[in-house]
Amino acid sequence: MPLTTEQEHRNLAKRHRKARIFARFCAAVTWSGVVLLGLLLYQVSIDGFGWLDWQFLDSFPSRFPERAGIKSALVGTVWLIALVAVISIPVGVSTALYLEEFAGRGRIAKIIEVNIANLAGVPSIVYGILGLAIFVRYFALERSLISGALTMSLLILPVIIIASREAIKTVPQGIRSAAYSLGATKWQTTWAHVLPASFPGIMTGVILALSRAIGETAPLIMIGALTFVAFLPEGPMDSFTALPIQIYNWVSRPQEEFHELAAAGIIILLAVLLIMNATAIYIRNKTERRLK
Amino acid sequence: MSESPEIAMAEEQALGMHRKSVLELRNVSIFYSEKKAVNDVSFNIRRNKITAIIGPSGCGKSTLLRCLNRMNDFVEGCRVDGELLFANENLYGKDVDPVEVRRRIGMVFQKPNPFPKSIYNNIAWGPLINGYKDSTDELVEKSLKQAALWEEVKDRLHDSALNLSGGQQQRLCIARALAMEPEVLLMDEPCSALDPISTARIEDLMFELKEKYTIVIVTHNMQQAARISDYTAFMEMGDLIEFNVTKRIFTRPAIKRTEEYVTGRFG
Numbered sequence: 001m002p003l004t005t006e007q008e009h010r011n012l013a014k015r016h017r018k019a020r021i022f023a024r025f026c027a028a029v030t031w032s033g034v035v036l037l038g039l040l041l042y043q044v045s046i047d048g049f050g051w052l053d054w055q056f057l058d059s060f061p062s063r064f065p066e067r068a069g070i071k072s073a074l075v076g077t078v079w080l081i082a083l084v085a086v087i088s089i090p091v092g093v094s095t096a097l098y099l100e101e102f103a104g105r106g107r108i109a110k111i112i113e114v115n116i117a118n119l120a121g122v123p124s125i126v127y128g129i130l131g132l133a134i135f136v137r138y139f140a141l142e143r144s145l146i147s148g149a150l151t152m153s154l155l156i157l158p159v160i161i162i163a164s165r166e167a168i169k170t171v172p173q174g175i176r177s178a179a180y181s182l183g184a185t186k187w188q189t190t191w192a193h194v195l196p197a198s199f200p201g202i203m204t205g206v207i208l209a210l211s212r213a214i215g216e217t218a219p220l221i222m223i224g225a226l227t228f229v230a231f232l233p234e235g236p237m238d239s240f241t242a243l244p245i246q247i248y249n250w251v252s253r254p255q256e257e258f259h260e261l262a263a264a265g266i267i268i269l270l271a272v273l274l275i276m277n278a279t280a281i282y283i284r285n286k287t288e289r290r291l292k
Numbered sequence: 293m294s295e296s297p298e299i300a301m302a303e304e305q306a307l308g309m310h311r312k313s314v315l316e317l318r319n320v321s322i323f324y325s326e327k328k329a330v331n332d333v334s335f336n337i338r339r340n341k342i343t344a345i346i347g348p349s350g351c352g353k354s355t356l357l358r359c360l361n362r363m364n365d366f367v368e369g370c371r372v373d374g375e376l377l378f379a380n381e382n383l384y385g386k387d388v389d390p391v392e393v394r395r396r397i398g399m400v401f402q403k404p405n406p407f408p409k410s411i412y413n414n415i416a417w418g419p420l421i422n423g424y425k426d427s428t429d430e431l432v433e434k435s436l437k438q439a440a441l442w443e444e445v446k447d448r449l450h451d452s453a454l455n456l457s458g459g460q461q462q463r464l465c466i467a468r469a470l471a472m473e474p475e476v477l478l479m480d481e482p483c484s485a486l487d488p489i490s491t492a493r494i495e496d497l498m499f500e501l502k503e504k505y506t507i508v509i510v511t512h513n514m515q516q517a518a519r520i521s522d523y524t525a526f527m528e529m530g531d532l533i534e535f536n537v538t539k540r541i542f543t544r545p546a547i548k549r550t551e552e553y554v555t556g557r558f559g
Contacts, residue, residue, distance in 0.1 A: 174405030182394070183392065183418065188421050
């Protein structure tokens with residue numbers, strides 16, 4: 001006796017075909033994205049690779065392309081991201097912990113929640129204007145690294161908060177119950193169990209957020225990061241420039257050489273991003289293994 | 293049934309059982325917002341005995357258990373009426389700190405829930421946060437021995453607890469609760485996620501533990517209640533139908549409904 005009737009067999013074949021078509025569609029979409037990105041990288045590499053050398057990394061900007069470098073922009077970006085991380089991670093993670101573990105389900109918590117989700121969609125230029133009004137003018141922090149870092153932190157805080165909350169939500173309730181049943185306070189439970197268990201997820205959110213911050217240009221232009229900086233910042237109160245601003249500046253010049261310099265700058269920016277993400281992923285995987 | 297405690301007392305007398313109570317429930321009602329989950333329940337929990345709470349799903353037995361160490365505090369809208377006397381103090385009294393209650397009344401949950409940490413740290417953490425000053429090495433060994441897990445894990449105390457089998461994890465959770473030296477150990481269907489062999493091991497363990505501890509266990513499994521407990525409370529729809537010495541509940545229950553349940557006619 002056959003396992004299936006003719007009718008059932010045709011039906012099954014149809015379902016299998018549907019599954020195959022869907023899988024191919026997904027693969028096609030994925031690969032078109034990858035190919036486009038590859039083309040972009042290829043084009044940038046062709047243009048910029050010739051300019052990449054120690055001199056490029058170790059020189060200040062110049063009006064002569066062969067003498068121009070990105071030293072001040074690179075150092076500025078490293079400063080900026082470090083400050084942004086120091087400001088936004090504690091604030092963002094604390095906020096997420098408060099909303100998830102302590103605030104309860106009241107009306108105020110809901111209002112905060114909706115507002116944070118909305119803030120994540122506000123254009124970055126608006127944050128720039130806010131930063132200019134509050135940090136640069138009102139708090140008189142001038143056009144400094146700290147103004148830039150505070151503005152950028154505002155911009156990425158919603159992303160960190162939302163990602164951290166999702167990570168905290170996935171911590172099994174049983175872990176909390178276990179801790180409470182041993183006579184732990186809420187704080188002890190949160191610090192010793194909830195936070196470590198949600199750490200990998202929080203790290204993922206932080207990586208995404210900082211990657212966004214490293215590439216943002218508009219808010220920095222708004223708060224007045226300089227485009228021509230021939231010195232290195234020595235503290236948070238110094239004025240600065242950053243990689244995307246330097247790239248933007250080079251791209252907008254008429255000479256072909258500067259466009260190639262911009263491509264070289266993009267390669268450096270991508271390299272910084274890659275190193276940063278790799279480090280974060282390494283830390284995340286290490287803690288993940290420890291938890292398992 | 294408010295006369296249940298007296299019936300139990302008469303039975304105890306006949307059987308020559310001692311009658312020291314650790315916990316006394318007096319007219320306890322529990323509400324979730326407006327819904328009444330437990331209705332006017334009174335009975336006593338005897339020292340160094342195992343008290344089983346049985347009944348069909350949704351009868352309020354887990355709810356009742358979880359209010360014995362104030363774990364219900366985390367459920368929004370949960371309210372407890374009546375008195376729960378522990379060492380002559382109402383557990384829900386105004387100046388009782390629920391953290392202190394949970395330190396003295398431990399709990400083992402339905403699903404094994406070890407911390408995603410090492411076996412050693414699973415046990416040492418509770419005492420450490422409660423200000424335990426002596427060497428935790430001894431405490432860890434003692435607790436694991438009490439939970440009959442020591443021989444299986446003594447060579448890998450610093451391995452992750454999540455690598456243990458389900459039955460081992462549950463015994464680890466028992467060891468973790470015992471490390472706090474609680475006066476009462478609450479167990480919420482501790483074997484429902486385990487295989488028969490692991491279940492038998494935990495039942496054996498409970499026999500040993502009642503020398504030192506008082507145990508309250510919620511169980512779906514009537515055979516389990518009959519095998520291990522000294523007292524049984526039968527609940528249905530939030531009411532305590534009958535409370536008595538286990539032997540009596542399973543051989544000549546006073547109330548028809550109890551008989552129907554323990555003989556498997558419903559539930």
